[in-house]
Amino acid sequence: MAQQNAYTLRLAAPSEEQTFRLVELPPELLSIVESETSELSxxxxxxxxxxxxxxxxxxxxxLRAVTVSxxxxxxxxxxxIVEDGEEGDTTLEITGQVKDIIEVHKAVPRLDRLNGLMRGSEWNGEDEDMDDRNRRRYTYEQxxxxxxxxxxxLGEGLREAHVLHIGGKLRSLPPSQLSMILEAILTSLVARSLAPKNVPLDEFLDAMEEDHDLPRDVIRGVIAWYGDVSEERWRADMASLVREIGLxxxxxxxxxxxxxxxxxxxWEKKVGDSFANEITLDLLHVRLTNRVPRLIYLTISQGYFLQPEPPSKALVYFPHTALPATPAARFADLFLARPRWLSEDMEPFLKGLPGGDSKTVRDALLVxxxxxxxxxxGTVWWSTRANYT
Known part of the structure; x- marks a missing residue:
């Protein structure tokens, strides 16, 4: 048997003691850390x-700290210090101790703080900046x-909140202002006879300045939400643009x-005759994303409105963004809106809860x-329980 090395163990000097934390990484994070090709961030x-x-x-x-026994x-x-001709002792120093392990679990991004940070940063036109120079504006880094x-x-959250980069600062675009800009975009496309799938970028930005007195950086930021923007062309995603007007x-x-x-x-009046064929109520049930250049993906979205239930004939505005972020409070609000739900009608309003993107988690929340x-x-309905626990 090979002889094992002997070690001397000693305590480090008090001034040399260090504080350590052990983190238990989930498999997907561990693969990033161990990968030689991925950029670790x-x-x-x-x-x-x-x-x-x-x-x-x-x-x-x-992050959750769990105490170990x-x-x-x-x-x-x-x-x-090793003296001439002699090997020093194999000595190890105790430089710290760990009494708990930090567990790591996927979580819902906490984007609600955006609302407070962006309050007062609304962009309502170029001239209003002269009177608002004392208002606090935040950079992306902040x-x-x-x-x-x-x-x-965060990028998706800024896009959902309609936040633009203007003059190095983040500025939110009020719904009324966004609607005006989108309608102006449709008007210019028609007036200039521009094909939505192949819009010359510089020509279009010039047209928006000339026709509607809208700054280039504002328009460039807005159209990036609705299609693929390159240095020369805008490939417009008309379905998502028309959908935004509907929302x-x-x-x-x-x-x-x-x-x-x-x-x-x-809705048809707002988009005009040239784009009325894009309109369908199903657009408001889905979310259109453009994460990969030149590819459009349709994914089931969180809800924005409720279909009328007899005897009412009116649509009900019911945006998921106004619902609580905790499961118990959200279910309470859902059952205040309606005493019973079909599972397929309720599911869009459960996404955004912790784990709500998983059908397994949504089913567990329903139960x-x-x-x-x-x-x-044979129709299955879900109604409120007597008490939430």
Whole structure:
């Protein structure tokens, strides 16, 4: 048997003691750390008062400290002076100890802070900046430092909140302003006889300045939400643009209830005859994303409105963004809106909850917070439980 090396163990001097934390990585993060080809980007985010999260380039993870029954000692080779012709002792120093392990779990990005940061940053036209120079404006770097979300999730959150980069600052675009710009875009496409799938970028930006007095950086930022923008061309995604106008009109239902036919007529009027064929109510049930250049993906989205239930004939504005972020509170709001739901109608409003993108998690939430019943015709309904636990 080979002789094992003998080690001398000693405590480090008090001034040399260090603090360590052990982190247990999930498989997808471990593969990133161990990969020789991927770019490692892991950042802990949060204010001092926040529960810290760990962010990769695409995912947010919650951190949870779990106490272990036996403490771990951290040892390192000691720095010893070796005299001429002699080998120093094989000595290890205890430089720290660990009494808990940090577990890492996928979490929903905490984008709600965006609302507060962007409040007061609304862009309502170029001239208004002269009177608003004393208002606080945030850069992307400042927002990224306090919003607990990965780079990709924050980018998606800014896009969902209609936030633009203007003059090095982040500026939110109010719904009324966005609707005006989108209608102006459609008008210019028709007036200039431009093919939506092949729009010359410089010519179009010039047209928006000349026809509507809208700055180039604002228009360039907006059209990037609705298609693929290169240095020379904009390949417009007309379905997502027309859909955005429809979503803007939905907000009017809060104060001005209307039937589906009335809503569709108003929507057609807003987009004009040239693009009326793009309109379908199904557009408001799906979300169109353009993450990969020149490819459009359709994915089921969180809901924005409720179909009328007899005897009512009016559409109901019911945006997922206004619902609580915790499961119990969200189910309470859903059952206040309707006493019973079909599972396929409720599912769009469950996404955005922790794990809500997974059907397994959504099914578990339904079982926990709702009661299942079956009608005589076999239809399955979900209604509220007596108490939420």
């Amino acid at each position: 892991l950042t802990i985010k949060g204010k001092q008062s926040d529960d810290a999260v760990l962010c990769s380039s695409s995912t947010t993870y919650a 036996n403490a771990f000692f951290i040892v390192q080779p000691a720095q010893l 927002v990224s430092g306090v919003v607990q979300a990965s780079t990709e999730e 803007g009109l939905l907000t009017e239902l809060r104060d001005n209830p209307m039937t589906e036919a009335e809503f569709m007529t108003l 926990k917070f709702a009661r299942k019943s079956e009608a005589e015709n």
